[in-house]
Amino acid sequence: MSIAFYNTLTRTIDEFKPLNDGEVRMYCCGPTVYDYFHIGNARSFVMSDVIRRYFEFRGYRVRYVMNITDIDDKIIRRANEQGVPSSEIANTYAEAFLQDSTRFGIRPADLYPRATETIDDIISHIEGLIEKGAAYVVDGDVFFRVSSFPEYGKLSRKKVEDLEMGARVETDARKEHPVDFALWKSAKPGEPSWDSPWGKGRPGWHIECSVMSQKHLGETFDIHAGGNDLIFPHHENEIAQSEALTGHPFARYWIHFGFLNIDNEKMSKSLGNFFTAREIVEKYPAEVIRFYYLQTHYRSPLNFTQEGLEAARTGLQKLQGVYDALAEATKGDAGFDVHTFEQRFTAAMDDDFNTPAGFGVLFEMVREANAILHGPTGMDAPSRERLRDFLHRSCVQVFGVIREESAVEASDEIVDGLMQLLIDIRTEARKEKQWALSDHIRDGLKEIGIALEDTRDGTKWKITSE
RNA sequence: GGCGACGUACCCAAGUGGCUAAGGGGACGCUCUGCAAAAGCGUUAUUCAUCGGUUCGAAUCCGAUCGUCGCCUCCA
Incomplete structure (x- = not known):
């Protein structure tokens, strides 16, 4: 039995075969730190966290890297609005990101590389692309030459011609081709900048993820995850920039998380249906929010509602209840077969991380276990031990939905x-x-x-x- | 205009060719209880948006229609 999951690159459910036996090298696109992250971001981060933990449950060692984008147009804009240096905005919200992650029960990544700490590597990567003819310089800006990479579009399944026709934004006339994108942006007066062979400037958005992921996980690594909307252009561009330089495959498996909607509308500040992760976790325990997220498959859209959260709160009490009851029970003599349920649970999760089906198995198990536990015979000690151990590994260690201590x-x-x-x-x-x-x-x-x-x-x- | 996803009970949500269509919430009834709570049991989809087709057999495959949503240059 092995884990299989949907790979955006192939559009099929592929069996997972790691590059190195027993090891997973995984990268998840982290936040751009210009504001608190919201409950949609939180869903992605939680799902990615759970996938990472499930690999560990299945015996893999996981090297998990998440970037922090700490230089970007939005950060600069926010800094200008508030009249503070952009590094201050970045530091404030990077700190908030780590705090909120902890409050959501998200296990820390092995590494949180930051764009501003990777500038040298970014510059040499761009230099390499220029040497190979995959990038060109125009007045201090550097653009990626999409025509140099024939496989462009293989992730998002877009054709370059279609992209041109659908272009919504004024294209920069200096670009050779409208779909070319910036690798390096020259600094405007007053903007933070770094020295480069092309003058003062800063990295484009896509290049940093390519460089940081490859720096810490290798030219080719196993899994690259992120929100659905990053498929294009972000991840498409990452592939182009990376593979154009190395000539080797970049990420082997791509995982994309479905969006979270509010009242079936995309969450946005202008619609007034915007919630930060921070405000929700004030009102609901992180375990409840995680359980709520996990009751929907990670690739499906999730409609976020107050009623849904309340239902999750009630449902979760059943899991927490049996876990606590197991710790308190002292006598009983009926046996209980945990193993079969664990096999079914694993089969469900191995199949594209089907967390809703996994919980289905857990709840069935809990119902049967409660009948014995609260029944006339009670449950014998070895069964209680095995059941609590399985609940600990699944609901505490993988899902993070029940608490260790009552x-x-x-x-x-x-x-x-x-x-x-x-x-x-x-x-x-x-x-x-x-x-x-x-x-x-x-x-x-x-x-x-x-x-x-x-x-x-x-x-x-x-x-x-x- | 191009590309893609989805429509399963009162709500949420698995299931994607063949055993009784998982599971959670809600509601109602019952057991237990001084009454509750917790826990358990039972009821709540002869049917999977609609209409055709393929097949011995379809919620699952194909086509059409209706409806919802997302992406198409920096939003997870």
């Missing part, structure tokens, strides 16, 4: 003491059949976000609100 375990001694006292008082009251008092305690606690459950093993409590 809310009760995370609370402090004083709270524990108070809760124990309240529960003891209520238990006394219940023995005396003082239902009004015991209900008053339970209702009052519920209002402050603590739920009481009377089980046959006594009263349990848990924190329900964040």
Whole structure:
């Protein structure tokens, strides 16, 4: 059994065969740091994170690189609006990006290269392209000569002729051909710039990803991921720039994430339906948001709604609930077959990272497990151990949707003491059949976000609100 | 204009030629409970946008129609 997934380059589901046995070299297009990232970006970053973690679940070592684009037109524009240096904007939002990633439970990449730290490599890459006749200089700007790369369009399946006809933007008359694109942009007065053989300037958008990915992962690497919209022109151009220089394939597998819409509309600031990742993670636990994302296949569009998030919150409690219950259970003698479910789970995930189908298997498993666990016989210790281990590997390590510690375990001694006292008082009251008092305690606690459950093993409590 | 994706229950969402069309949410009924909660059980799609076609057999393949969405030079 091996992992297979949709490769944008071939438009088919291809079996994954890494360049080096047991190792995955993966690059995901990171943020341009001119603002906080939004919930659509977050979906891509979370999906990429989960794919990376799933490879690890399947025993691969993964080298995972994500760039930070810290010099770009949008950053410069933002800096000018606020009257601060562009490096300040870049640093502020790069920092925010790393913070928000952490809050979303996204595991850090092995490396976060930045464009401004890779200028020398970018310049030599461009020099190489000029030498090969794949690029040309016009008044301090350098353009990629698309006609020099016959395979141009192989990722996006676009024809150069069609592109010309559909051109929406005024083309720069200095370019030999309208589809040629900038590798190096000469600096306008007041813009940040670096010295180069063609004068002061800065790198174009596409070149940095080519250079950074190849610098850290090699000329040819396994997987390149990013949002759907990056297929053209960004990734198409990356391929052209890279392969024109090296003569070798660039990324072997391309993964693209579907878009997130709000009310079936593309999220945009002008429509007023724009949410930053930061504001959503204030309102919902990261686990809930991740689970919500993962309930839709990564290539499908996801329509983001408040109701959807609420449904995800409720659904997730079932997974967290069984995980916590397994930690607390102490006796039982019925066995439970985890292995079959794990096989089905793996089969689902191996098939194009089908997370919705994977959760389908997990929920079926949880239903059957709960029936035993909460039933008259209870579940024996080895089964509980195996089940908790599998849930840990799938839902904690791969998906990042359930918490290691229950809310009760995370609370402090004083709270524990108070809760124990309240529960003891209520238990006394219940023995005396003082239902009004015991209900008053339970209702009052519920209002402050603590739920009481009377089980046959006594009263349990848990924190329900964040 | 060019290229592409999609339309499955009240909502979300898997399934892409053949076993009863997964799973989550919601709703209703039941078991358990002092009442709840949690958990479980049951009900909620004779049918997959519509109409044709291919096939022994189609939600799945082909064609048309209707509808939704995305990309086409820097938006994940």
